[in-house]
Amino acid sequence: MVVALAAVGYELYVNASANLAKLGKTFGFDFWDKSAGFDISQSLIPYTSSSSYGTAIIVGFLNTLLIAGFGILFATVIGFTVGIMRLSKNWLISRIATVYVETIRNIPLLLQIFIWYGAVLKPLPGPKQAINVGGFYLSNRGLNMPSPIFEGAAWMGLVGLAGGIVGAILLRRWARARQLATGEAFPYISVGLALVVFTPFLGLVLAGWPVAWEVPVMGAFQLSGGVTVNPEFIALLIALSVYTASFIAEIVRAGIQAVSHGQTEAAGALGLRQTLITRLVTIPQAMRIIIPPLASQYLNLTKNSSLAVAIAYPDLVAMGGTVLNQTGKAIEIVLIWMIVYLTLSLLTSSFMNWYNSRMKLVER
Amino acid sequence: MEHSVAYVRTEDAPILKPPANLVGVRGWVMANLFPNWSNSILTVVAALFAYWVLSNVLGWAIFRATWTGESRDACIVEGAGACWPFVQAKFAQWIYGFYPIDQRWRVNVCFFVGAAALIPLLMPSLPYKKWNALFLLFAFPLLALILLTGGHFSFGFGAFISFVVQFLAIVAAFLPLTVFGIENGIKSAKPGLILVGLGLVLRVLSYAFDIPLPAILDGVSTTYLIALLLMLAGGAWGLLQVLGAGPQASRPVLRAWLSGGVALLLVAILLKWDFGLEYVETSQWGGLLVTLVVAITGIVFSLPVGILLALGRRSNMPIVKYFSIGFIEIWRGVPLITVLFMASYMLPLFLPPGTNFDKLTRVLIGIALFSSAYMAEVVRGGLQAIPKGQIEAAQALGLPYWSTMNLIVLPQALRIVIPGIVNSFISLFKDTTLVTVVGLYDLMGIVIAGFADAKWASSQTAPTGYFTAALLFWVFCFGMSRYSQYVERRLNTGHKR
Numbered sequence: 065m066v067v068a069l070a071a072v073g074y075e076l077y078v079n080a081s082a083n084l085a086k087l088g089k090t091f092g093f094d095f096w097d098k099s100a101g102f103d104i105s106q107s108l109i110p111y112t113s114s115s116s117y118g119t120a121i122i123v124g125f126l127n128t129l130l131i132a133g134f135g136i137l138f139a140t141v142i143g144f145t146v147g148i149m150r151l152s153k154n155w156l157i158s159r160i161a162t163v164y165v166e167t168i169r170n171i172p173l174l175l176q177i178f179i180w181y182g183a184v185l186k187p188l189p190g191p192k193q194a195i196n197v198g199g200f201y202l203s204n205r206g207l208n209m210p211s212p213i214f215e216g217a218a219w220m221g222l223v224g225l226a227g228g229i230v231g232a233i234l235l236r237r238w239a240r241a242r243q244l245a246t247g248e249a250f251p252y253i254s255v256g257l258a259l260v261v262f263t264p265f266l267g268l269v270l271a272g273w274p275v276a277w278e279v280p281v282m283g284a285f286q287l288s289g290g291v292t293v294n295p296e297f298i299a300l301l302i303a304l305s306v307y308t309a310s311f312i313a314e315i316v317r318a319g320i321q322a323v324s325h326g327q328t329e330a331a332g333a334l335g336l337r338q339t340l341i342t343r344l345v346t347i348p349q350a351m352r353i354i355i356p357p358l359a360s361q362y363l364n365l366t367k368n369s370s371l372a373v374a375i376a377y378p379d380l381v382a383m384g385g386t387v388l389n390q391t392g393k394a395i396e397i398v399l400i401w402m403i404v405y406l407t408l409s410l411l412t413s414s415f416m417n418w419y420n421s422r423m424k425l426v427e428r
Numbered sequence: 429m430e431h432s433v434a435y436v437r438t439e440d441a442p443i444l445k446p447p448a449n450l451v452g453v454r455g456w457v458m459a460n461l462f463p464n465w466s467n468s469i470l471t472v473v474a475a476l477f478a479y480w481v482l483s484n485v486l487g488w489a490i491f492r493a494t495w496t497g498e499s500r501d502a503c504i505v506e507g508a509g510a511c512w513p514f515v516q517a518k519f520a521q522w523i524y525g526f527y528p529i530d531q532r533w534r535v536n537v538c539f540f541v542g543a544a545a546l547i548p549l550l551m552p553s554l555p556y557k558k559w560n561a562l563f564l565l566f567a568f569p570l571l572a573l574i575l576l577t578g579g580h581f582s583f584g585f586g587a588f589i590s591f592v593v594q595f596l597a598i599v600a601a602f603l604p605l606t607v608f609g610i611e612n613g614i615k616s617a618k619p620g621l622i623l624v625g626l627g628l629v630l631r632v633l634s635y636a637f638d639i640p641l642p643a644i645l646d647g648v649s650t651t652y653l654i655a656l657l658l659m660l661a662g663g664a665w666g667l668l669q670v671l672g673a674g675p676q677a678s679r680p681v682l683r684a685w686l687s688g689g690v691a692l693l694l695v696a697i698l699l700k701w702d703f704g705l706e707y708v709e710t711s712q713w714g715g716l717l718v719t720l721v722v723a724i725t726g727i728v729f730s731l732p733v734g735i736l737l738a739l740g741r742r743s744n745m746p747i748v749k750y751f752s753i754g755f756i757e758i759w760r761g762v763p764l765i766t767v768l769f770m771a772s773y774m775l776p777l778f779l780p781p782g783t784n785f786d787k788l789t790r791v792l793i794g795i796a797l798f799s800s801a802y803m804a805e806v807v808r809g810g811l812q813a814i815p816k817g818q819i820e821a822a823q824a825l826g827l828p829y830w831s832t833m834n835l836i837v838l839p840q841a842l843r844i845v846i847p848g849i850v851n852s853f854i855s856l857f858k859d860t861t862l863v864t865v866v867g868l869y870d871l872m873g874i875v876i877a878g879f880a881d882a883k884w885a886s887s888q889t890a891p892t893g894y895f896t897a898a899l900l901f902w903v904f905c906f907g908m909s910r911y912s913q914y915v916e917r918r919l920n921t922g923h924k925r
Contacts, residue, residue, distance in 0.1 A: 069751065075632045076778045083777045154467050155460035156474045170905035171898045172858035174865075175872050179898065182876075183891045367763035374865050381765055394773040398766065406761040 080395070087392075095391045102386060104378045106294050117387050124383030125404060131300055131379065132366040138305035139365060140358075143312025150317045161313065168310040174371050176307055181299035181375045191286045199279050199290075207293040208280035217271035224267025231263070232256035296377035300369065308365045312358065319354035320346060352420075359416030363409050370405075380404060489895065494888075503886040511888040515896050518878045525714015525869055531706060534575045535717055542568060542724075550911065552918060569728055570695060576713070576721070578705040579698075592692045594631075594656065596685070597663030598624055603685060604669040606830050607677050616669045623662030630655035710788040714869035716900075718788070722795055722860040722870065727803075727853050729796035734803025735842075738811055739833060741804065752804070759801035764862055767794045772866045791863050799856050806848040810841035844919065850912035854905050861901075872897050 084091065096118040103113050108126045111119055149161035168176075186204055189195070194203035201208040214221075232252075239252035268275060280290040323346050331345040372379040381401060388397040449458050462468040492509030494502050503511035524532050545564045548554045573579075601620040605613035614621075630651055670678045713721070740752030759767070771794030772787065779785075785793075814837050822832040864873035875897040879890050 069747070070629075074629075075780075078632065079780050080777050083779075153460070153463070154470055154474075156471050156478070160474055160478060166906065167902065170854075170858075170902045170909065172861040172872065172901055174861040175894070175898055175901065178872075178876065179894045183894050187887065370763040370765045371862070371865075373765060381763070381769070385769065388769075388773060394777060398770045398774050401766040401769075402758070402762050405763060405766065406758065409761040 089392060091395060093396055095387070095393055095396070098391075100387070100390075102390075104383070105376075106297060106378055117391065120383050120387060121380070121400065124378055124380040127378055127383075128366070128369055128372075128380040128404075131297065131304070131369045131372065131377070134301055135304040135308065135365050135369060136362050138301065139308035139312055139361075142305055142309035144316050146309060146313035147316025147320070150313060151320060165310045165313050168306060169314075173303060173307045173368055174374055177299060177303040177371055177375060180303045181295065185295045185299050191282070194287065199277075201280050201287055203287075204295060205286065205292075206295045207298060208287045208289075209291045209293065210277045210279045211289075211291040213276045213278050215274050215276070218268070218274045220267040220271035221264045221275075222267075224263040224265070225260070227267075228260040228263030231259050235259065294377070296372070296375050299375060300372050300377050304365055304368060308361055308368070311361050311364075315354055315357045315361065316350075319350040322353050323349045355416060355420050359412060359420075362416075363412050366408055366412070367405060488891075500884050500886045500889070503884075503888050508888060510892045510895065511884070511886055512892065514878075514884045514889050514892055517884070518875075518881075518893075521878070522715045522871060522874055523717065525717055525874055526712045527708060527714070527717065528706070528712065531708060534705070534708075538572045538575055539720075541571065542720075552915075565728055565731065569725070570698065572721075574698065574703065575705070576708065576717075577710070578703075578707040580702045580705070580707070581699045583700070588696050589693075590656065592689065592696070594659055595692070596689050597659040598628075599685060599688070600663035601659075601666040603666045603681055606681055606828060607670050607673050608828070617666055620662040620665030620669070623658050623665065625662075627655045627658030627662060630658065710786050713788065715874045716871050718863070718868060719857070719860045719871040721788075722792065722863060723853065723857045725792045726795045726799040726856045726860075727849075730800035730803040730852075731849070733796070733800035735807050735838065737800060737804035738807035741808060742811060756801045756804050759798050760805070764795075764798055764859055765865060767798045768862060768866045770794060787866070788868060791866060791868060795856075795860075795863075799852070802852050802855075803849070806845050806852055807841065809848060810843075810845035811837065813844050814840050846919070847912040847916045850908055850915070854908050854912075857904060857908070858901065871900065 097116050099114050100117045100120045101113055102120070104111055104120065104123055106127060107123045108130065109119070109123060111123050146161045146164055149157050150165065152158045152161070188202060188204040191201070191203045191205050194201040194208070199210045235256050236252045239250040243249055278289050280287045280292075327345055327349065328341055331341040336344065369379060370381040373382040373385060376382065384397045384401055388394055449455055461471045488509040490509075492507065494505065494508050494511050494513060497503065497511075497513040500511075502513055520532075524535055527535055542564075545560060545568055549557065549560045549564060554560075601617060601624040604617035604620070607613065608616055633651065667682075670681055737752045737756055740748045741756065743749050743752070768791060771790045775790050775793065776785075818836055818840070819832060822836045827835065860870050861872040863870050864876070869877060875893045878884070879893060
C-alpha cells in the first residue's frame with residue numbers, strides 16, 4: 065500500500081516535471097513580487113495596476129473575507145427569522161416561510177447570482193436617474209452611500225463605545241449576582257443594549273460632535289463622494305445570504321422542534337411567561353442542536369462566495385484566475401487556493417467545535 | 429316507579445353544536461389567522477405582501493406576457509411581460525445544445541432508456557432491484573457513452589490489454605486477503621505484494637530511465653518488461669495462495685476475479701467497435717444533456733468510490749485510514765469552482781506527456797472526485813448507524829471482512845442513506861451549473877448564451893430565460909427532494925419500535 069501510494073505520487077511528480085519542462089515553465093513563487101498590470105474594481109488595501117501579483121491575491125483574499133463576513137451576518141438574520149416564521153401558529157406566515165424555503169433552496173445558487181445581477185441590478189437606471197432615498201443612491205453602478213468623516217476628538221466616540229461595552233458586562237455580572245442572592249431579576253439585556261448604543265453618542269457630544277457626513281454628489285457622468293458599493297458585491301451578497309438563509313431556516317426549525325414538548329410544558333407549569341420560556345428553556349437547548357450544522361452552512365457560504373468569479377467580483381478565486389491566466393502558474397495558484405480555503409474551513413470548524421463544547425459544558 | 433326521583437333525567441340532554449367561532453371555516457380562520465390583535469395585523473400585512481408578489485409574478489408571466497411571435501418585435505411592446513416566443517424558439521437548443529439535429533435521436537434514446545431503467549428502481553414495490561441498479565450503474569453509462577459520442581474509440585488495443593493484465597495482476601496479489609481475512613491474508617500475500625510493489629516502482633521509473641540492455645522486442649522498454657514480469661509473478665503468487673485454500677473458499681473469489689477481467693475486455697471491445705455512428709464531439713453537447721451527463725457521471729462514479737472511502741475511513745489499517753481522511757477532507761474543504769479550475773488547468777500537467785482529454789472529460793473527472801468525497805461522508809453516516817453487534821455476529825460466524833461488509837453491513841447501511849444519496853444528488857445537480865464558469869454549456873449556460881442572439885434582444889429576454897431556467901431546475905430538484913422525503917417516511921415506519 066505504501067509502495068503503491070509512493071509510486072503514484074512519484075509518477076505524478078515525474079509527469080508534472082516533464083510537462084512543465086516541455087512548456088518551458090518552472091515551479092516557484094517568483095511571480096509573487098512581479099507587477100500585476102491589471103486593475104481591480106474593489107480593494108480594501110491600496111492597490112494600483114503597478115502593484116505586485118502578490119498584492120492582487122491578498123486583495124482578493126480580503127474581498128473573500130468581506131463577502132463571507134457580511135454574508136454570514138445577513139444569512140443568519142434572515143435564516144433565523146424565516147425559521148421562526150415557519151413555526152408560527154399563524155397559517156399565512158408559516159406558509160410564506162415554507163414557500164420561501166422550498167423555492168430558494170431548489171434553484172442553483174449560481175443561477176440566483178445571475179438573476180440578481182443580470183435581471184435585477186443591471187436594468188436599474190443609470191447614475192443620472194439613480195433612485196435616491198435619503199442620501200443613498202441606487203443605480204446600475206451600485207449603491208452610493210454617505211460616509212462619515214471623523215476629525216479632531218472623534219476618538220471620544222470609541223472611548224464611549226468601549227466604556228459602554230465594559231459597563232454592560234459589569235451590569236450583567238451585578239444583575240446575575242443580585243438575582244442569585246435575592247431572586248430579583250433585572251432587565252440587564254435591554255439596559256445593557258441601551259448603554260452600548262448611547263455612550264458613543266455621549267462621547268461624541270462631549271467632544272463637540274466632530275463628525276461630518278460626506279454625501280454622494282452628482283457629477284457630470286457619475287456620482288462621486290461617499291462610499292460606493294459595486295453591483296457585483298450587492299448581487300453576490302443578496303444571493304449568498306438569501307440562498308444560505310433557506311438552509312439555516314430549516315436548521316433552526318428542526319432545532320427548535322427537537323426540544324421536547326415536556327420541557328416547555330414543565331417551564332409553563334413553573335409559571336414562566338412565554339418570552340421567558342423561549343429565552344431560558346427553548347433557545348439554549350435548541351442552540352445545542354443548531355450550532356454544528358450552522359457551522360457547516362457558514363463554511364458552505366464561504367466556499368460558495370467563490371462563485372463571485374462568474375460575475376467578476378474580485379475575490380480570491382477570481383484574482384487567482386486572472387493571475388493564472390497571465391503567468392500560467394497553475395500549480396502554484398491552485399496550491400494557494402487550497403491552502404487558504406482549507407485553513408478557513410479548519411479555523412471555522414475548530415471555532416465551532418470549541419463553542420459547541422462550551423455550550424455542552426454549560427448544559428450539564 | 430320510573431319517575432319517583434324527579435331530578436334524574438331519563439334521556440340525554442340534547443347535543444349542542446359547538447360554538448360557531450370554534451369550528452368550520454370561521455373557526456379555522458379565527459384560530460389560524462386572527463387569534464389576537466398583533467397576529468391579525470401580521471396576517472393582513474402578510475396577505476398584502478403575498479398578493480403583491482403573486483399579482484406581479486402572475487401578471488408578468490401570464491396576463492401581460494407575449495405568447496406568439498417570430499422575433500424580438502413581438503416582445504418589445506411597452507409594458508409587455510415575459511417573452512415566451514423566445515423560449516419556444518430556443519427550447520430544443522436548451523435540451524440538446526449544439527448536437528447535430530439529425531443525430532438528436534441518439535440523445536432521445538439515452539433519455540428514454542435512462543428513464544425506463546430509473547423509474548422502476550425508484551418504485552419500492554417492483555422486484556429485481558439489484559439487476560436494475562447494476563444495469564443503471566454499469567450497462568447504461570456504457571450505452572450512453574457509445575451512443576452519445578459515436579463509439580469507435582481509437583486507443584491502442586495492445587496498451588489496453590497490458591493495462592488490464594497489470595490491473596488483474598495487482599488485484600490477484602491482494603486476493604489472499606479476501607480469503608484468509610486481514611491478518612493471515614497479509615502473511616500469505618506478502619511475497620506477492622512485494623513483487624507487485626517492486627514492479628510498480630520499476631514501471632514508474634521506466635518513464636525516467638531505461639536499463640541499457642539490448643532490447644528483446646523491438647520498441648518495448650526493457651525496464652517496462654521487467655516490471656510487467658514482476659507484477660505477473662506477484663499476481664501468480666496471490667492466485668496460488670488462493671488455490672491452496674481449497675475449492676470451497678477459492679471458487680467464488682476466483683470467479684469474481686475472472687469475470688472482472690472478462691468484463692473489462694468486453695468493455696474495451698465494445699468501445700472500439702465501429703457501430704457506424706457519426707462521431708459527435710463533446711464540444712457540441714450542451715443544455716440539459718450536459719447537465720444530466722455531469723450529474724449522472726458524478727453520482728455513478730461517486731457511489732462505489734464513496735463506499736470504498738467510507739470503509740477506508742473506518743479501517744484499522746493506518747495508511748488506508750489516513751489516506752481516506754486526507755482525500756475526503758481536502759476535497760470537502762475546497763470550493764467546487766477551484767476543483768473545476770484545477771481539472772481544467774492543473775490536471776493536464778499531471779498526466780503522462782502525450783495524453784490529452786477534452787474539456788468535458790476533465791470536468792467530469794473533477795466532479796467525480798469532488799462528489800465521491802461528499803458521498804463518502806453520507807455513506808459513513810449509514811455505516812455508523814449499524815450497531816457493532818452486527819459486525820461482531822458476522823465475525824463470530826467466521827465471515828471474512830469483505831463478506832461481512834457485502835452481506836451484512838452495506839445492505840443495511842445503504843438502505844438507511846438512500847435519502848442522503850438523493851440529497852447529495854440534488855446538490856450535485858444544482859452544482860452542475862458551475863461548469864459554465866470553465867466554458868461548458870450546461871442548461872443554465874446555454875440559456876444565458878441565448879441572450880446574446882440579436883434576433884431576440886429585448887428587455888424581457890433575459891428575465892424570461894432566467895425564469896424558465898430557474899423553473900426547470902426547481903421542478904427537478906423539488907421532485908427529487910419530495911422523493912427523498914417519501915423514502916425517509918417509508919424507512920421510518922420500518923425502524924420505529
